[in-house]
Amino acid sequence: MPASTDLDDITFLGRLSEALSDRIEEQTRPLFDQAGITVPVRSCSLLTALSKAGEASAADLARALGQSHQLVVQKCPALLRLGLITQHADPADARRKLFRLTDAGRDQLVRIDAYSVRISKVYRTLFAEVGDVHGTISKALKALDAKPLGERFRE
Numbered sequence: 001m002p003a004s005t006d007l008d009d010i011t012f013l014g015r016l017s018e019a020l021s022d023r024i025e026e027q028t029r030p031l032f033d034q035a036g037i038t039v040p041v042r043s044c045s046l047l048t049a050l051s052k053a054g055e056a057s058a059a060d061l062a063r064a065l066g067q068s069h070q071l072v073v074q075k076c077p078a079l080l081r082l083g084l085i086t087q088h089a090d091p092a093d094a095r096r097k098l099f100r101l102t103d104a105g106r107d108q109l110v111r112i113d114a115y116s117v118r119i120s121k122v123y124r125t126l127f128a129e130v131g132d133v134h135g136t137i138s139k140a141l142k143a144l145d146a147k148p149l150g151e152r153f154r155e
Contacts, residue, residue: 017137028119035115038082039108043075047101050085051109055100057090084108 008016025041032041039047049064050056058076062069076099079085084105090096101109127133 020133031115031119035111037108037111037115039084039112040075040078043079044112046072046075047079047084047105047109047112050099050101051106055098057096057098061099079105 028041032039045065046061049061053060053064056064058072059069061067062072065072076085076087080087082104083102085099086102087097087099090098123134
């Protein structure tokens with residue numbers, strides 16, 4: 001059987017999930033602009049994790065977010081340029097860099113929190129229309145953690 005050329009085929013679930021993420025990001029940016037949020041859309045969770053930690057290394061943030069160290073490190077320069085976080089050497093280990101929110105970063109989190117209340121309502125109306133996308137994605141991730149695709153493939 002030849003490989004499918006239909007990009008909406010079920011075998012391209014990862015591509016479809018990425019397309020959803022990209023669509024949400026592109027439609028969120030103008031809403032962020034209206035709300036005075038300068039944080040890159042895909043960096044809000046990093047700021048939130050840093051706020052909870054108070055001070056953290058990239059490795060600490062990666063663990064807290066369940067993301068790769070490399071991804072966290074890639075996001076930090078933009079946050080530094082925007083003045084939302086600071087970076088300094090760890091007093092216990094000068095090779096390790098620690099990040100901390102600035103006042104501007106805390107202000108952005110206040111704006112993000114207000115935005116989150118409104119966007120949660122928007123997502124609920126979307127889910128009423130199409131089904132609980134958030135719940136379905138969460139269930140799929142948990143199921144894949146419990147039983148990875150390779151194990152499922154062998155069955």
